Amino acid sequence: MTVRTRFAPSPTGFMHVGNLRTALYAWLWAKKNDGVFMLRIEDTDQARYVEGAIETAYQTLRAAGLNWDEGPDVGGDYGPYIQSERKDMYLPYAKKLVELGRAYYCFCTKEELDQKRAEVESAGGTYKYDKHCASLSEEEVQKRLASGESYVIRLNVPESGKADFDDAIFGHIEVDCAELDDMILIKADGMPTYNFANVIDDHTMGITHVLRGMEYLSSTPKYNLIYEAYGWEKPVYVHLTTIMRDATHKLSKRDGDATFEDLMNSGFLPEAVINYLALVGWSPGNDREFFTLDELKEAFSLEGLSKSPAIFDSAKLRWMNAEYIRKLSPEAYIGYAMPYLEKAGVAGMDRDILCRILQPRTEVFSDIGANVDFLAAFDENYDIELFTNKKSKTNPEICRAILGDVIPKLKAFPEWSETGLHDFLMNYAAEHELKNGTLLWPVRIAMSGRAVTPGGAIEIAALLGREEALKRLEKGLEKLSNA
RNA sequence: GGCCCCUUGGUCAAGCGGUCUAAGACACCGCCCUUUCACGGCGGUAACAGGAGUUCGAGUCUCCUAGGGGUCACCA
Numbered sequence: 001m002t003v004r005t006r007f008a009p010s011p012t013g014f015m016h017v018g019n020l021r022t023a024l025y026a027w028l029w030a031k032k033n034d035g036v037f038m039l040r041i042e043d044t045d046q047a048r049y050v051e052g053a054i055e056t057a058y059q060t061l062r063a064a065g066l067n068w069d070e071g072p073d074v075g076g077d078y079g080p081y082i083q084s085e086r087k088d089m090y091l092p093y094a095k096k097l098v099e100l101g102r103a104y105y106c107f108c109t110k111e112e113l114d115q116k117r118a119e120v121e122s123a124g125g126t127y128k129y130d131k132h133c134a135s136l137s138e139e140e141v142q143k144r145l146a147s148g149e150s151y152v153i154r155l156n157v158p159e160s161g162k163a164d165f166d167d168a169i170f171g172h173i174e175v176d177c178a179e180l181d182d183m184i185l186i187k188a189d190g191m192p193t194y195n196f197a198n199v200i201d202d203h204t205m206g207i208t209h210v211l212r213g214m215e216y217l218s219s220t221p222k223y224n225l226i227y228e229a230y231g232w233e234k235p236v237y238v239h240l241t242t243i244m245r246d247a248t249h250k251l252s253k254r255d256g257d258a259t260f261e262d263l264m265n266s267g268f269l270p271e272a273v274i275n276y277l278a279l280v281g282w283s284p285g286n287d288r289e290f291f292t293l294d295e296l297k298e299a300f301s302l303e304g305l306s307k308s309p310a311i312f313d314s315a316k317l318r319w320m321n322a323e324y325i326r327k328l329s330p331e332a333y334i335g336y337a338m339p340y341l342e343k344a345g346v347a348g349m350d351r352d353i354l355c356r357i358l359q360p361r362t363e364v365f366s367d368i369g370a371n372v373d374f375l376a377a378f379d380e381n382y383d384i385e386l387f388t389n390k391k392s393k394t395n396p397e398i399c400r401a402i403l404g405d406v407i408p409k410l411k412a413f414p415e416w417s418e419t420g421l422h423d424f425l426m427n428y429a430a431e432h433e434l435k436n437g438t439l440l441w442p443v444r445i446a447m448s449g450r451a452v453t454p455g456g457a458i459e460i461a462a463l464l465g466r467e468e469a470l471k472r473l474e475k476g477l478e479k480l481s482n483a
Numbered sequence: 484g485g486c487c488c489c490u491u492g493g494u495c496a497a498g499c500g501g502u503c504u505a506a507g508a509c510a511c512c513g514c515c516c517u518u519u520c521a522c523g524g525c526g527g528u529a530a531c532a533g534g535a536g537u538u539c540g541a542g543u544c545u546c547c548u549a550g551g552g553g554u555c556a557c558c559a
Contacts, residue, residue, distance in 0.1 A: 008559095009559095010558085010559050012558085012559075042559065043559095044558090044559080045557095045558055045559065047558090048558065048559080106557095110556095110557060113556095113557085114556095117556090124484075125484090125485095126484070126485055126486095126555070127555085128555085152557055170487095170488065170489095173487070173488085174487090175486065175487065176486080179485070179486055179487095179555085180486095180555090181555070181556095183556090184556085184557050186557090187557040188557055189557075191557090193556090193557070193558085193559085194558070194559045195559090197559095198559090213553095214488075214489095214552080214553060215553060215554070215559090216553095216554090216559095217487065217488065217553070217554080218486070218487045218488080218553065218554045218555080219554070219555085221487090239488090241488095241489080241552090242552070242553080244552085247550095247551070247552095248551065248552080250552085250553095276495095279495065279496085279508095280495065281495090283495085283496060283497070285497070285498095286497075286506095286507085287497080287506075287507045287508080288507095289495095289507085289508060289509095306495095306496085307488080307489060307490095308488090308489050308490065308551095308552090309489075309551085309552065309553095310494085310495065310496090311493095311494060311495080312494095312495095313493095313494050313495060313509065313510085315494080315509060315510055316494070316495065316508080316509040316510080317509095318509095319508090319509055319510085320508095320509085322522095326522080357521090359522095360521060360522040360523090361520075361521045361522075362521095371520095389519080391519090392518080392519080425518095435518090436517090436518055437517090437518055437519085438518095439518085440518040440519085441518070441519075443518090444518070444519065445519085448519095450519085450520095451519070451520085452519055452520045452521090453519065453520070454519095454520070454521075455518095455519090455520090455521095456517095456518040456519070456520095457518060457519090458518080459518095
């Protein structure tokens with residue numbers, strides 16, 4: 001039997017990383033089994049529809065490499081793939097349930113119900129629908145229906161007995177029917193509720209494995225009452241734990257946690273994000289941490305899924321992203337970095353040197369700017385105390401002497417290239433019996449005005465070019481002389 | 484509050500009754516390399532929530548307690 005999984009987002013906003021991970025696992029499970037991964041849009045709540053949300057889902061999935069075999073845009077044999085377009089198929093199924101005596105028409109208005117609920121809750125109780133309409137006579141129901149009275153259809157949950165199901169991760173889950181409310185299947189607007197549409201769709205679309213968030217775990221026994229009423233075979237349920245921001249809060253866009261889109265915009269590589277996400281809540285069972293999508297497909301298993309929620313660790317994501325960046329070819333690195341280099345105004349400088357000094361220092365591409373901006377825009381108002389460095393044995397006086405002596409020689413030095421400068425400065429230090437650091441420290445500080453820079457004095461000098469480098473060195477000497 | 488689920492270092496996690504004086508990774512700390520910072524190399528600190536059982540033996544099984552999460556909508 002072909003494995004069919006689905007990712008079923010509701011178009012109500014952003015794709016946060018938790019959603020993406022759910023999609024990833026569903027994709028992985030389908031692909032691992034040479035099955036079908038389907039995309040279905042659950043838009044039964046018209047009030048919450050957010051413009052552009054479907055596009056965001058498409059883009060995110062595509063950027064992450066999770067292609068879908070069936071979906072609204074690519075079609076398939078089980079369409080339509082948008083619930084609102086399947087609208088007409090739910091009511092007949094609900095009516096069938098009414099015929100079977102497993103559901104009933106309910107004419108209670110939302111207002112009446114809200115009031116009852118408020119009463120019960122203010123008295124400290126737990127509200128549950130009182131089955132008021134379950135005992136309406138057939139005649140009365142028909143009469144009220146004919147008169148055009150607004151209605152909903154509710155599931156008729158047995159008053160005793162158990163409802164249960166088996167979860168691939170959590171095992172057997174069972175609850176007393178007495179705990180369950182008669183949930184609404186068809187809303188007054190004629191649309192199915194999520195719960196009902198979900199069951200009907202998963203069945204009619206041939207879904208074999210339902211991978212979804214933990215929040216559905218406790219309502220799943222109730223869904224199974226529907227499967228049982230129809231005599232349908234149940235899918236394998238796989239409830240995924242929540243990704244948390246900290247021990248007590250789940251990740252949420254509303255609280256400022258990053259969406260996949262945010263991560264892309266700040267210079268994370270999709271491969272790194274996917275790799276990291278795969279490991280939040282799943283383990284291959286061994287030490288391995290680096291996986292391409294294809295490798296994940298091979299390694300993925302339901303057994304490796306975790307039962308407890310995991311905290312999203314952005315420090316580890318950054319580390320992993322940095323690892324991916326370091327593995328990039330120089331050409332690929334420059335390709336990704338270019339927009340940031342341009343923004344920093346250094347795109348015209350020697351790319352070979354830029355790549356060499358930046359690649360091992362880039363955790364996310366967006367931190368390139370702050371690293372290299374001094375190359376394009378020099379702030380000469382740096383603190384003269386930067387010339388003091390214990391390890392390099394420098395202080396402003398020593399630096400003034402060194403710069404005063406070396407600048408004229410540098411001016412006269414013909415070969416302003418990285419190797420030329422390297423040989424020249426190293427020889428200079430040796431001849432004057434200076435530690436390399438003692439010579440290079442003032443040179444680097446004067447050219448950058450920064451205590452910390454990517455690359456050293458030689459790379460910076462080469463990047464800046466003779467004229468600019470000399471100008472900055474002279475400025476440094478001037479500052480030191482006036483001090 | 485009722486019901487359901489979860490609980491190994493700060494974080495992700497391995498472990499599926501003996502090989503656990505508990506792996507690996509991130510983070511943190513130290514040392515080395517070094518032209519600052521990073522990279523890289525080496526080393527270190529740090530955990531089975533608590534309590535009862537079961538068993539010759541428990542991180543691994545059972546129960547209780549505590550803590551956390553989820554769910555109780557004409558939202559998905």
